[in-house]
Amino acid sequence: MITETLPASWYVDEEIYQLERKRIFAKNWLLFGPEAEIAEPTSWRAAVVNGWPIVVVRGEDGELRGFHNVCRHRGAMVVTAESGKCRQFTCPYHAWSYDLTGKLKQTPRFGDVAGFKSDDYGLFPLRVGTWSGLVFFCVDAEAPDLVTWLGALSKLCADFPTPQTMDFHGSFTVESDVNWKAYCDNTVEGYHLPYVHRRLNKAVVSAETKIVPYDEGRLVVFHVSYANVGNALRGNHGIWFYRFPTFQGVVGPRGFKAERIEPLGPGRQRSVSWAWFRDLPMSEREDAFEWAKSIVKEDFSVCETVQRNMEAGIYQCGVLSPAQESHTARFQALVKEALGLIQEKREGDGDPQQH
Secondary structure: OOEEOOOHHHHOOHHHHHHHHHHHHOOOOEEEEEHHHHOOOOEEEEEEEOOEEEEEEEOOOOOEEEEEOOOOOOOOOOOOOOEEEOOEEEOOOOOOEEEOOOOEEEOOOOOOOOOOOHHHHOOOEEEEEEEOOEEEEEOOOOOOOHHHHHOOHHHHHOOOOOHHHOEEEEEEEEEEOOOHHHHHHHHOOOOOHHHHOHHHHHHEOHHHOEEEEEHHHOEEEEEEEEOOOOOOOOOOEEEEEEEOOOEEEEEOOOEEEEEEEEEEEOOEEEEEEEEEEOOOOHHHHHHHHHHHHHHHHHHHHHHHHHHHHHHHOOOOOOEEOOOOOHHHHHHHHHHHHHHOEEEOOEOOEOOEEEO
C-alpha cells in the first residue's frame, strides 16, 4: 500500500503553523537549556522559544520556576536581557515588580482601583522540569509530567554518562529557511545518510545499526554501532534519538549532545545544540563539536532545497519508502493526529481539510 507524504501546503501555510503551535508545541515538553546555567539561587535565563517569551528562575528557596515573560499590566517583556541574578523582576515599561515566585509586589503610581487585587495579577506560570541536567518547559497545564513524556528515553540513556558527569564544551545555533517538519522528516530516517553525511556514514556499521521506535513512535532511536572501535569519542556503540516534536540528541560513552528544534515560522527554523564531553583531549572535543555543527548544516542544506520546492507549487505530494521511511510516515501521522486534520485527495490541491 502506497504511503503518501504530507501535502506541500502544510510546509508553507501560516495557518497550519499557528495550529501546530497550539496543538503540538504547546502540548508537549520543550527543551529550554542546561540546568547548570540556572544553578545559583536568584539566577535566571530568558529566551523566546517557539514564539513564547519565557523566563526560568532559581528562587531563593532553591526551587526552579518558569513564567511567561509577560507583564500583567500592558504586556511588555518583564526582562529584556538573556540572563542575570536578582531578587525581583521589574518591568522596564511602568516598573511593575514581581518576586521570584511570580507574585506581583509593586505597582508604582497606579492609584487605587476598586476590586483590584495584586494576587490576581502575578506572572503567568509555566511548568518546568529537569532531566539529565537539562531544563524543559511545557505551556499546557494538562500535559503529562516530564518523566512520563520522556517515556523510554530515560532507560535507554541509563547506560551512558549524563551531562552532570561531563564538562560542558559549548553551544551552537544554526538557522535555516526550512519548515520544522522537513527537518524532522529527515532526522528520523537513515536513508539519506550515505549521500548527505559522508564522514558520518563511514563511521557507522550500517548492518549493525538499528532504528527502533518506542512509545508508539513518539521516540525514534538509532542504536548505532561504530566502525572504528578505537574511537575515543564514541566507543563502539551509542544512540541517536528524536523525541516528538522538537527534542533530539546524541549519546555516547564520552559525549552528550542535546538539540532543540525550534520553529520560527512556516518557512524558517532554528537549531540550538549544547555539547558535553569527558576523558577527551581538547583537540578531539573541538573536532567533535565542529563535526556536530557540520552535520546540522548538511541536513539544513538539503532540506532547504526541499523547502524551496514545497513553495514553488509544482510538488504537491510524494511517496514514502516502506523499507527506509516508516518512521517518517509515523512522524507525519503524529502531526496529522495532533492537528485533527485529514488530507483530502484532490488533483492539484494539497490543502488540509478539517474533520
